[in-house]
Amino acid sequence: MSPAPLKMEGRVVVLQQRPPTPPPSAPSPDPRSGFDAASRTFHSLRPNVSLPLPDRPLSFLAYVLSLLPCPLPSHPALVDAATGHAISFADLLSRVRSLAAALRSRIGLAKGHVVFILAPAGLDVPALYLALLSIGAVISAANPASTPAEIAHLVSLSDPRIAFARSDSAGKLPRHVAAVLLDSPRFRSLFDGDGEEVVEEEVEQSNVAVIQYSSGTTGMVKAAALSHRNFIAMVAGFHATREPKAEVFLLGAPLFHSMGFFFLLKALALGETTVVMGGRGGVKQMLQAAERYRVTAMTAAPPVVVAMAKWPEPLDLEALEHITCGGAPLPEASAVRFMRRFPRVELRQGYGSTEGGGISRMICKEECRRVRSAGRLSHNVEAKLVDNATGERLSIGQTGELWVRSPFVMLGYVGNEQANAITFDANGWLKTGDLCYFDEDGFLHVVGRLKELIKYKAYQVPPAELEHLLQCLPGIADAAVVPYPDEEAGQIPMALVVPQPGSNLSEIEIMDLIAKQVAPYKKIRKVVFTNYIPKTPSGKILRAALRNHAVFNSLSRL
Known part of the structure; x- marks a missing residue:
């Protein structure tokens, strides 16, 4: 299905529905590669993961609550890496409920309102994210290190009703945007509750949950709208392949980044303890936190993996079991060097985008040996490779532009129908702009950017x-x-x-x-x-x- 038009009306994201595209005929993919010769499409080799019926009202927070055990986990939900301050799952959910009620009654937020967030990672940010999702408001988070001009451009794209920022970054916001300071008594008072009744908001899975900004490394920044169902679908796959024991997860990616945002939501939904870096320090502080909190898993951008492989000092990472690496290509030599230094740690590479979600990943030690690849297609994902000159669909071992279709794919770009027309075809295929090929075992290899x-x-x-x-x-x-x-x-x-x-x-x-x-x-x-x-x-x-x-x-x- 092609994306529904997205526009702003009175600082509310409006989604205009389009008739669904008829489902394709049942594929018969090769069990080794996932390639269906009849349709010339590639299919995930993972078992399909069942998702909630799409017309069932369900916010992402409601879905998280359906996954968490009862009673709630006894280990912490969040830990501040710098201070050691921890919040339990029970306290986190209590804070979310109080904050959600205050956001409606005292701040005046309602379903569809866009909220701009300009803050480094901290223990208040996850509660704010979940509270906004619970009332159907739309999260739009940005890098607090951005310049005022960059922030003004992002604000013009998302048109927020209000912003939440720290006092050291609020001055970068355009003057017309009202702001609540996260480090102020006013914000702290929003957690008090004051006996306010919590009224559940009916949120559709198709409602916009988040506006994230494309990287802009090869063009103008665009505002990508993602739905509650996008995140429900991605988390469902991780829940289906979750480890039997609860992980202690170090979140190395920033919370405003698409990778950091998703892995935070995933960790909370799976009942993991998330160690939040808070934007303080670099690789050394990350490694110290990994040692101190005995983390079992972490996210790491390629520069961090490269630095770990070359780290000059001894590292006590005996508890570490796997690292998820993404966001950019990891040089093969660096991957091999890392695996030699940390032979027990699975280096799970993956590939995704703001627009397409988690398209491929590695899930086991055997797959991690394919260091030149970006893993296999994630659950419920189908893909095709298209020759950009002829439009021909390509086969195994042939390089072309990767097109994907899945429940992870964004709704579309807000207020940019021209970009939507270029990015999607009439049947809902997202054109990634990346040149890729699949090998005979279904592993995806990213060759480069089409525009580059x-x-x-x-x-x-x-x-x-x-x-x-x-x-x-x-x-x-x-x-x-x-x-x-x-x-x-x-x-x-x-x-x-x-x-x-x-x-x-x-x-x-x-x-x-x-x-x-x-x-x-x-x-x-x-x-x-x-x-x-x-x-x-x-x-x-x-x-x-x-x-x-x-x-x-x-x-x-x-």
Whole structure:
């Protein structure tokens, strides 16, 4: 089904329903690869997970309550990594109920109202998230490190009724946005309850739950609307494959980030203890928290995994069983180095997006050995690979743009029908913009971004493929590949390389080593050494920033 139009009316997200698309005929996928030759689509090799009937009113919080045991778990729900302060599940839910009632009666929030949140991670933020979801309000969280101009743009996209922010970041909000300070007596008083009656709000699964912002690394930031059902569907798969014992989960990703937001909700729904970093410190503080609280699982962006593999000091991570790594590609050499240092820890790589949710992941030690892949398709996900030039559906081992369809896929972009028309086809397939292929065992391999292809003569060269090869070379700490103008070829692949200390690799040696591993049109034809590669906190190369890179600019002036 193509996405329903999303627009803002009086600071309420309005969802206009469209008639459903008739269901496709039953597929017959190959049990090894998941490929259905008749429809030329790939299907998840995981067992299908049953979901609540879509027309049943059900907020995400109500779904969480249906999963939690009775009596509630006795271990903490949340722990502040810096202070050790903990909140039990009973106290958390009590705080959520009091806050939900106060948000309606004292703040005036109602179903569909958008609430902008600008704050680092802290123990109050999960309660605020759950309270807003329970009353049908829409969460729109952003990075408090953003500039006032960036925040103004996000506010213009989501048009919030009110904002919640800390006193050190509230000044970045546009003047017309009223704000409640999270570190103020007024906010603290909202947890008091004051005997207010809790009135349950009927929330449909199709209602907008969250507005998240696409990364903007390759284009303008857009506001993606996700429903309560999107999160219910994703959590259902983790619940079906949950560990028999309760985990102590270290949340390394920020709570405003799509990955951090989801894994927080997942951990609470599965009754896990979540150790919240609170935005204080870097890798060292994360590792200290992992040791101190004997965490069994954690999320980690690729830069954290790389740092752990090279950490110069002894680490006591005996309790750690698995790490979920996502947000950007992890170099194969770094994955291998990590597995050698921590042979007992499963390095579970995955692939997803703000728009498409958790598309693929690894779930066991056997799958984790496929370090060059992003795992297998998640439950209830179907995919196809499309040749961007001909529109032909491709098969196993062929590279094309990945299209996906699942209950995780966003409703659409708010107020941007042009982007929706480009992103979705008439049958509800989400075009990811990523170039991928599936191997014969159903593992997804991400080659690069369609928009980032280097056009060398009549050939298309994916930078990510060359970056992976460069990062595997001894003597190279990091690398990025960008298009460089060439009068004859149009563009040539140019490598920006960060050498390791003491490395003697020359430009010619690097080009020769890569040339031996790729087709002639993919060869790197220029190498420049630099001190750093600009990246997002999750490890994605900032392609737009590379265009302003000092090295690139100096070359452009030659």
